[in-house]
Amino acid sequence: MDAIFENQPAPRTTADYIALEALYGATNYKPLDVVLTRGQGVFVWDVEGRKYLDCLSAYSAVNQGHCHPRILAALTEQAQRLTLTSRAFRNDQLALFYAEICAATNTHKVLPMNSGAEAVESALKLARKWGYEVKGVPEGQAEIIVCSENFHGRTLTIVGFSTDPVSQRNFGPFTPGFRVVPYGDADAFEAAITPNTVAILVEPIQGEAGVIIPPDGYLRRVREICSRERVVMVLDEIQTGFGRTGKMLAEEHEGVEADMTLVGKALSGGFYPVSAVLSNIEVMEVLKPGEHGSTFGGNPLACAVARMALRVLREEGMIENAAVMGARLQAGLAAIGSPLVRDVRGRGLMTAVELHPDAGGARGYVKRLQELGVLCKETHDHTIRIAPPLVITGEEVDWAVERFAASLR
Numbered sequence: 102m103d104a105i106f107e108n109q110p111a112p113r114t115t116a117d118y119i120a121l122e123a124l125y126g127a128t129n130y131k132p133l134d135v136v137l138t139r140g141q142g143v144f145v146w147d148v149e150g151r152k153y154l155d156c157l158s159a160y161s162a163v164n165q166g167h168c169h170p171r172i173l174a175a176l177t178e179q180a181q182r183l184t185l186t187s188r189a190f191r192n193d194q195l196a197l198f199y200a201e202i203c204a205a206t207n208t209h210k211v212l213p214m215n216s217g218a219e220a221v222e223s224a225l226k227l228a229r230k231w232g233y234e235v236k237g238v239p240e241g242q243a244e245i246i247v248c249s250e251n252f253h254g255r256t257l258t259i260v261g262f263s264t265d266p267v268s269q270r271n272f273g274p275f276t277p278g279f280r281v282v283p284y285g286d287a288d289a290f291e292a293a294i295t296p297n298t299v300a301i302l303v304e305p306i307q308g309e310a311g312v313i314i315p316p317d318g319y320l321r322r323v324r325e326i327c328s329r330e331r332v333v334m335v336l337d338e339i340q341t342g343f344g345r346t347g348k349m350l351a352e353e354h355e356g357v358e359a360d361m362t363l364v365g366k367a368l369s370g371g372f373y374p375v376s377a378v379l380s381n382i383e384v385m386e387v388l389k390p391g392e393h394g395s396t397f398g399g400n401p402l403a404c405a406v407a408r409m410a411l412r413v414l415r416e417e418g419m420i421e422n423a424a425v426m427g428a429r430l431q432a433g434l435a436a437i438g439s440p441l442v443r444d445v446r447g448r449g450l451m452t453a454v455e456l457h458p459d460a461g462g463a464r465g466y467v468k469r470l471q472e473l474g475v476l477c478k479e480t481h482d483h484t485i486r487i488a489p490p491l492v493i494t495g496e497e498v499d500w501a502v503e504r505f506a507a508s509l510r
């Protein structure tokens with residue numbers, strides 16, 4: 102161990118690690134008191150050897166299951182060959198990644214980035230540039246419409262149009278040019294459009310807001326309005342993408358195609374931050390050399406990992422499994438019939454149990470579930486989000502439902 106542990110024992114127990122973290126770390130998270138050290142498939146183990154079923158999947162970044170062996174092999178193989186070239190030079194993984202993600206998602210053009218927030222930022226920049234150069238919006242006047250209760254990441258511009266006071270407080274001043282409309286309300290979106298509107302940014306299902314599913318037909322209507330009004334439809338599929346909802350992309354549930362689709366999280370199966378803007382329209386062509394970029398964006402390690410992450414999703418039937426297991430999970434949760442539960446909802450394996458306001462908050466139930474060997478995360482006080490890796494089996498779903506039944510008494 103490093104010098105810091107010379108005069109004291111290295112951390113061993115859960116409490117040791119938590120104390121050390123508290124001593125040195127920024128306090129921007131309030132995690133459960135569990136210190137994980139190993140993961141495999143749907144399971145994770147803590148430093149004291151306890152085993153848990155992971156029902157969060159790192160916010161859907163590990164859809165393919167923890168430490169998927171084929172993605173791990175692609176990572177280590179590539180890491181021994183070439184990891185980073187910058188985009189000053191070309192690398193032999195990038196073109197293959199482009200071709201394969203386009204085939205997998207039925208798109209034409211790709212802009213690779215790293216974190217999800219960067220994909221969002223990239224799309225906002227692209228939409229504005231398209232607005233000025235193609236739509237003819239007067240300079241400096243572009244407007245982008247976003248939805249209430251949105252979650253698109255943590256950069257200054259993105260938190261600037263959040264409606265969550267905790268995300269925003271004392272981080273201003275913010276980037277201008279955004280308007281908020283109620284989520285799920287296509288009429289409100291239509292009414293907010295002006296000649297200067299260049300884009301709408303929307304999640305197909307709002308994950309962080311508590312797995313909020315918009316009314317049927319919402320995305321179809323947004324699509325129609327966008328086409329009619331020449332507004333770029335930007336769908337943030339960073340959480341809903343790559344099989345989570347039982348389809349490759351959640352937009353398929355409504356048979357729509359966005360103009361820009363943002364992906365991240367499970368694009369790497371949780372091994373590495375990889376994100377991308379996918380687009381089918383001329384919007385990507387407004388970018389000229391030097392106008393946008395990222396040192397790590399499109400690096401060979403990221404591309405090799407993402408290529409295999411996409412491949413195993415399809416070759417190992419994970420998307421179909423998400424649809425089948427999601428239905429089984431929701432049916433099981435609904436059958437618990439606990440008076441504490443107000444609603445069970447979801448699509449595929451993106452599921453939530455909303456508790457009654459007088460149930461005392463979700464955190465207590467999440468801690469109960471931890472004791473029973475199930476790790477989940479509450480969102481917005483009253484909702485427990487349940488999103489296991491897409492490789493979960495029927496038996497494991499039933500096992501989890503039993504634990505939920507026991508904790509929701």
Ligand SMILES: *Cc1c(COP(=O)(O)O)cnc(C)c1O
Pocket residue numbers: 160215216217218219221252253254255304308309337338339340341365366
């Ligand atoms: C997680 C998430 C983001 C941000 O991704 P980061 O990699 O954390 O920057 C953006 N949009 C949605 C819908 C997300 O779930």
